[in-house]
Amino acid sequence: MGPMRVGVRRGAPDQTEADTRVVGLFEGETLGAPELQALVDSGEARGKLKSVVVTHEAGGRRVIVAGLGKREELDAEKARVAAAAVAARAKELGAKALSWAAPTADTAVAAGLVEGTMLKLYAFDEYKSGRDDEDSTRIESLEITTDAEVERAVEEARVRAEAQNAARDLQNQPSNVATPEYLADRARTIAEAHDSLTFDALDRHEIRELGMGAFSAVAQGTDREPRLIVLRYEGGSGGPRLGFVGKAVTFDTGGISIKPAGKMHEMKFDMSGGAAVIEAMGAIARLGLDARIVAVVPSTENMPSGRSMKPGDIVRAMNGKTIEINNTDAEGRLILADALCYAVDQGAERIVDLATLTGAIVTTFGSTYCGLFSNDDDWYAHVEAACKATGELGWRLPLHPEYFELTKGQYADLTNSSEARKAASIYAAEFLRQFVDDRPWVHMDIAGVAWGMTRNYVAGGASGFGVRTLIELARTAGA
Ligand code: BES
Ligand code: MN
Numbered sequence: 001m002g003p004m005r006v007g008v009r010r011g012a013p014d015q016t017e018a019d020t021r022v023v024g025l026f027e028g029e030t031l032g033a034p035e036l037q038a039l040v041d042s043g044e045a046r047g048k049l050k051s052v053v054v055t056h057e058a059g060g061r062r063v064i065v066a067g068l069g070k071r072e073e074l075d076a077e078k079a080r081v082a083a084a085a086v087a088a089r090a091k092e093l094g095a096k097a098l099s100w101a102a103p104t105a106d107t108a109v110a111a112g113l114v115e116g117t118m119l120k121l122y123a124f125d126e127y128k129s130g131r132d133d134e135d136s137t138r139i140e141s142l143e144i145t146t147d148a149e150v151e152r153a154v155e156e157a158r159v160r161a162e163a164q165n166a167a168r169d170l171q172n173q174p175s176n177v178a179t180p181e182y183l184a185d186r187a188r189t190i191a192e193a194h195d196s197l198t199f200d201a202l203d204r205h206e207i208r209e210l211g212m213g214a215f216s217a218v219a220q221g222t223d224r225e226p227r228l229i230v231l232r233y234e235g236g237s238g239g240p241r242l243g244f245v246g247k248a249v250t251f252d253t254g255g256i257s258i259k260p261a262g263k264m265h266e267m268k269f270d271m272s273g274g275a276a277v278i279e280a281m282g283a284i285a286r287l288g289l290d291a292r293i294v295a296v297v298p299s300t301e302n303m304p305s306g307r308s309m310k311p312g313d314i315v316r317a318m319n320g321k322t323i324e325i326n327n328t329d330a331e332g333r334l335i336l337a338d339a340l341c342y343a344v345d346q347g348a349e350r351i352v353d354l355a356t357l358t359g360a361i362v363t364t365f366g367s368t369y370c371g372l373f374s375n376d377d378d379w380y381a382h383v384e385a386a387c388k389a390t391g392e393l394g395w396r397l398p399l400h401p402e403y404f405e406l407t408k409g410q411y412a413d414l415t416n417s418s419e420a421r422k423a424a425s426i427y428a429a430e431f432l433r434q435f436v437d438d439r440p441w442v443h444m445d446i447a448g449v450a451w452g453m454t455r456n457y458v459a460g461g462a463s464g465f466g467v468r469t470l471i472e473l474a475r476t477a478g479a
C-alpha cells in the first residue's frame, strides 16, 4: 500500500473531483450553501469541535460538515483533532479521496489538517491476514482547497506525519523483527536516500574499544548484536551543531533484575526514542532544513543470561566515570551515558535526548505530557517552544544538587539506582546530566507518551512521539 497523496488545490471547494469534500463549521457561524445551512438550522450540523455530519449534494458527492469550535480559537492542534474526527468517519464510509476546504488562511491550520488526517489513518496491520480486502477502500488522497499560500506548510506537514508514522512502524514491530541490526538497516536506508546524511554503525567490538563500558555491560547479556547507530546531517553552515540521542532498547526484560510478566510485552517499545530520532533525521534531510545534526542511537536488548551484568557490577563509561550497577533494569541510563559522551565527542553543542526511561514518569504525567529536564534555561526554552508548536506536550521537572547527591555510588562514582527510591525520574535525569560535559541539554522522558496516548489523532499503540518536535528543533535551532 502506497503513501497517501497530499496536495493543495485552488478553486471552488465544490468543484473538486474528490468523492468526499469537507466543510468546516465554526460555532455560531453559518455556511454558504443553502442545503448545508439547512443542516445547521435544524441543529444536525454543529460547530462544536469534533462534530461530524454527513450529507450528499447534487451529483452524489459526499459532503462532511465538520465542527471547528470557535473561530478565534482554531489552531494547529484543534485542526488535527477536527481532521482526525473527519478521517475516521470518511474511512468508515469508504471514501477514497478527501478534499478539505481550508477554514482560514493560517498555514499552521492547513498543516494540522494534513497531520490529523494522516496520523489518524495510520494502522499497523502487516501481520493481520486478509488486510488486502480492506486496502481496496483506503483513503488514497487528501487535498486542501484554498487560495492561500500553504504549499510549503502542507508539504512539510505531509513529511512530518509520514516520518511519525514510520517511527510508529519501527516501534510496533516486535522485538524478534526490530533488532538493533534492523534499526541500523533502516537508518542506513534513510541515509542512502539523501546526500546530506551519512550513516555509521558501530558493532559490539567497536563499542567496547571506544571505552563504552556502560553500554557494553547492558549488551553483554544478549546474543543479539548491539549497534551504536550514528546519522550525521550536514544541511547548513550556521548555528550550533545539534545532538539528538535516542534510547533504543529493542526489548527490556529488566535483565537479572527481571521485570514481572504482566506488561513485559510492552517493552518492545523501549526503542521508541531511537525510532523517533532515526525517522526525524530522514524528514529533516527530505525537507533540506538549515541545520547540522549528529544523531546517536544506542541499541541493544536487555536480557538475563549467563553473561549478563549483575547487581553490584562496576563499569567505566566513556568519560571515565565509574558506575555501580545496582539494578540491571535501569539499563537505559547506562547506554545513554555512553551515547551522550559520544555525541559530545562528535561535536554536539546543544543536546536533546529522548528515552522511555522511567516508570515513574508514567505515574506523574500519564500519557499526556512527557517529562522535560534541563541544565540550561535558554536551550530548554527552545525545546519547550518546539513542543508547544507541534502539540507534543512537555512539562519541566527540576534538577537540584540534593537529587544529584542521590546518584553517588557507595563503591563507584555513581550508582544507576539508589536504595532511597526517591524522585525516580529526576534521579535518572541527574544521572544523565553527568555525561553531557555541561553542554546545553534537554532530556525528554517519553515513557508515558511513546505508546498508549489518548489524543484524538494518536491513540492506542505506538505514537511516534518526538518526531515532530525534533524536526521543529532542526527548523528553529539555527538562531
Ligand atoms: N524501560 C524502562 C522504563 C519504563 C517502564 C518505560 C514502564 C515504560 C513503561 C526502564 O528501563 C526501567 O526499567 N526503569 C526502571 C528504573 C528503576 C529500576 C530504577 C523503572 O522506572 O522502574
Ligand atoms: Mn529497564
Ligand code: ZN
Residues within 6 Å of the ligand: 249, 252, 270, 329, 331, 332, 356, 357
Ligand atoms: Zn528500559
